[in-house]
Amino acid sequence: MTTRRKLDPIDLRILKALSRDGRIAWSELADEVGLSTSPTLRRVRLMEEEGIIKGYAARLDETRLIGEIPVFVSVTLERQVRDVLARFEAAVSILPEVMGGYLMSGSQDYMLHAFVRDLAHYRDLLDRLTEMEGIAHIQSSFVLKSFLSRTAPLLGDTAA
Structure with a gap:
């Protein structure tokens, strides 16, 4: 079991800023959290080493690239x-x-989260799944409305 240190309010402000904009300039991040650049970077590097910050990526719109359903x-x-x-x-x-x-x-053994353009695209995906060896049962549920999708957990005084 790994021990986790308690994140202080500055760490939480850093995480909130990075979760909003992973490409924020280090000097801007430092200004936002109220530290100079060097201590801010030390904190970021420590949270990266501890695995609190897993990495940085562009958020792509799957509905525009794959399908909207x-x-x-x-x-x-x-x-x-x-x-x-x-x-x-x-x-x-x-x-x-x-x-x-x-x-x-x-x-069920697995839950898959997928996106499709339309029912024909869904049937194609379903055909590919049913062709896989060892499948006993497949059940699908279409999302009617998405009301929450976070890129990071809510951070506050009760975090870690």
């Missing part, structure tokens, strides 16, 4: 053994429509 696909496999799970995960990982995949507890 989000769908959650729950998949139950015939057998839950290591090699079957590994083959399924590898096969799903190369599907461009799938933006997230999760091994689940409960009645």
Whole structure:
């Protein structure tokens, strides 16, 4: 078990600023959190080393690049053994429509988060999934409305 240090208010302000704009200039970040550049950078580097900051990436709009209809696909496999799970995960990982995949507890083995353009595109995705070896059951749920999508957890006095 790894020990985690408590983040202070300056760390939280740094994280909030970086989650809003990962390309913020270091001097601007320092001004925003009320420190000079060197101590700000030391804090950022420490949080990177500790794994609190995992990396930096551009946020792409999956609806413009893949399709505008989000769908959650729950998949139950015939057998839950290591090699079957590994083959399924590898096969799903190369599907461009799938933006997230999760091994689940409960009645389904996997939950996939995908985007499709229309029902024909969804049927194509479903065909590719059903062709995979070891699939017992697939159930899909289409998103009617997205009301919350965070790129970072809410940060406040109760964080870490």
